[in-house]
């Protein structure tokens with residue numbers, strides 16, 4: 001047994017960050033238990049195709065027990081209800097678990113907008129993707145309708161790292177392509193709404209400059225720059241007594257910290273995200289790391305919480321804790337690797353968008369871009385299951 005193998009790691013969350021951390025920690029020989037309230041790993045980036053029947057729910061996920069068998073970590077399917085960092089203990093709904101080292105990867109929750117129950121979200125509970133599919137299908141059967149998709153921010157997060165706009169654009173353009181294929185696009189009204197004056201600007205000026213071309217091509221009207229006051233059934237309410245009627249409203253609220261974190265004795269930002277050092281170690285706790293959407297993102301103004309950043313954070317945290325245990329004094333940070341990478345899919349192509357401190361790129365990839373993103377989804381799931389080799393950095 002390696003000297004470090006007796007350390008027990010508990011990873012909270014079986015999403016992109018948690019699964020990657022469990023894999024990396026197992027590779028280093030540690031005893032790892034992953035806790036998730038779902039028995040499957042949901043690959044959010046490819047779930048945008050569920051509503052337009054481009055992928056099934058099952059194909060958007062990987063059963064966690066399959067990953068457990070491949071990588072040899074322990075698995076508990078249960079809900080985390082309380083984290084007690086002073087006593088190295090986590091209370092689950094049905095049991096409790098203790099740890100030597102804790103990785104927090106619970107994802108995030110959303111700001112509660114007034115009347116949110118009148119909307120659906122592609123970024124909420126995975127099952128909502130199926131609800132969107134059903135509602136869309138009802139409108140398709142009717143032969144006409146109004147669909148509005150939008151996103152909001154969190155006023156307590158001035159950095160805007162918790163705005164999730166990409167999936168809203170992708171879903172809108174995919175729905176447009178879907179309706180076009182059915183010969184129904186002209187009978188539908190597609191609307192995009194957001195309170196920011198320049199939604200999508202985080203992707204960079206190149207990508208933002210091209211967004212209006214997308215809106216035109218996919219016949220989407222824009223309603224931006226007006227504060228969203230709330231939702232009624234079939235309508236979005238904006239400041240200044242403005243309303244937008246819609247048969248189907250899909251709204252991605254701004255992110256806020258996971259509710260479990262609020263009562264844990266952990267350092268949090270005003271918006272509820274765990275404060276860490278650039279090494280992912282939680283401020284004030286040597287044996288706790290926070291990664292992925294649960295963690296406050298330290299970085300430039302344009303930084304955004306994304307899946308590839310969640311993986312980088314998992315890798316950085318696993319490396320750092322290993323060095324800490326070995327006592328080498330070495331460490332890595334995720335902050336020097338911050339980027340936006342997005343293959344913005346439209347169902348009939350995609351745009352490759354990337355942004356780093358040094359460079360902004362946008363490459364239009366008609367037709368092939370869509371299949372590249374599909375291929376990435378296949379690669380992502382199969383490589384996690386070790387059925388195909390992992391390409392470094394992907």
Ligand SMILES: Cc1cc2nc3c(=O)[nH]c(=O)nc-3n(C[C@H](O)[C@H](O)[C@H](O)COP(=O)(O)OP(=O)(O)OC[C@H]3O[C@@H](n4cnc5c(N)ncnc54)[C@H](O)[C@@H]3O)c2cc1C
Nearest residue numbers: 013014015016017037044045079080107292293306307308
């Ligand atoms: C529709 C959509 C499309 C996206 N597209 C892209 C993209 O193209 N590219 C990109 O880079 N990023 C994309 N993202 C962002 C990316 O998916 C997230 O940044 C990423 O999933 C964050 O990983 P995470 O592990 O931190 O959180 P999550 O993936 O949300 O995982 C959180 C995990 O915690 C578990 N959990 C939550 N609460 C509890 C609890 N109380 N007890 C136990 N377990 C719990 C959940 O079941 C889940 O397993 C997209 C996101 C969405 C929603």
